[in-house]
Amino acid sequence: MPTILGPNQYGKAENRVVKITRDGATHHIKDLNVSVALSGDMAEVHYSGSNANVLPTDTTKNTVYAFAKEYGIDSAEQFGIHLARHFVTSQEPIHRARVRIEEYAWERIETSDADSRFVGADEAKHSFVRTGRETRLTQITYDGERWEVVSGLKDLAVMNSTDSEFWGYAKDGYTTLQEAYDRILATQVSGRWRFNWTDDEQRTPDWETSYEQTRKHMLQAFAETYSLSLQQTLYQMGARIIDHRSEIDEVRFSLPNKHHFLVDLEPFGLRNDNEVYLAADRPYGLIEATVLRDGCEARIPVDLTNL
Template sequence: MAIVLGPNQYGKAENRLVTVTRDGDVHTIKDLTVSTSLRGDLAETHLTGDNAAVLATDTQKNTVYAFAKEAPVGEIEDFALRLGRHFVSSQEAITGARVLIDEHSWNRIEENDHSFVQGSNEKRTTAVTVEGDQAWVVSGLKDLVVLKSTGSEFHGYPRDKYTTLKEVTDRILATSVTARWRYQGSGIDWAKSFAEIRAVLLRTFAAKHSLSLQQTLYAMGEAVLEERPEVAEVRLSMPNKHHFVVDLSPFGLENDNEVFYAADRPYGLIEGTVLRDDAEDPGQAWYSLPAF
């Protein structure tokens, strides 16, 4: 038996980057969390401690900030592609780079030119993988919290001796959507594509009469693929944010689906992938991202 070094990567996680772009007195804020990971011929540092191939994580961090000054950050996908390509093309030992970016939202305070209020917790995300001269872009969103107060049922499931859940034909359906979609093709308008995919996800959540959160998840992914040809595959992770009807009978009160207890845990966790059966195979790049 021999012991060998398996897959590895290293980088600087969660660089917090804020930029202010000035157009006269009118300022625009971009607030990003940027993580970089590099892969390549890195056996020596692990096996002998020889760091000749190791671009320091501190240098990776500095590169993120310097790049933000040297050219406009622009869309997160473009910024991630620039960083990833830089690391792979400038360091002989580095053959692959993964750049993850979360974008945090700030909204202008009324018409003010340089004052902002933090938006919701929702984040726009991208995960760019560069390998040699190839690149894959997986964008998405997380913490998109949605709720519908009717149009959701759940019944017809097996009942065994441990089942207590009541079958319902009208319930609150709420979730916090994490979505990742893999792009195919080129010349994509990242901002427009993001806005339209987000709108499709929301519209479908609202419109689909739900017999299960699983059915809603599939419908949301299917709608994105039907409407957005630039998307090959969608992965969705949707916790079921349970809203339980409170039993008010001890107080002689009827509860006709009006008063709920919003439980935060445990929660059902519904996850799935919706894809085109003829989508090109992305190879390792996609599958080595977290599945959901």
């Protein structure tokens, strides 16, 4: 049976790069995991094994580290843009570059004045602890003409201990869940948002500010929504981002419902007044949806793991 080559790409995955910026005695850390995928005129390497159009994946790895020095890492987004532009414009056979970046947060360790007598004031400015914050994400795609920047986060754990209900749902012969009028609402947010940036220098977002503000609006919407369903909360989170961040046209969330069930304490002669819960890890409800700016089309994949 005749065969033809379908879509393909290659590159170097999970290049771990840590960039230290020294501002006198004060140091700043950018800790990234960078994956590069390239595609283009690559038929011959698949058909005949000719590597004439193949830029070695080792070279893509080296480029990541060289660019960390040459350009620095002001933001994950800007670093990814530098890389994607370089691969497409410097190698004729490469028509498209996709750069995925995970960023891990470090927090400066602060010392008291008393401690400074022993460790030194300067030392505190280059001591860090890995935080329990979420992982920041970005994906840059460039084909020589069009840019797409999708950023986001994963593993952001949030909880409301009240102001959440779930009742009035459809029931059938297999329904055993009791309606809840005061419940814990907890989830671990995986979210992506697509920027409307198109390489216009006058409209380039401040990527760092954009991330922090988007995260802030997401959390505020979660905290301020009196929730009758996790779907309602998801929509409010996305809508608030769209309303407050003009550089973003699309937001997609995947929210597992981290169920908390009231424990029956009556066998012990105790009343459980919404105080003691069993935190169940599986199975769990999974709520997913996209929120769009009016007039825009959805582009972020339904499966966020396949960005």
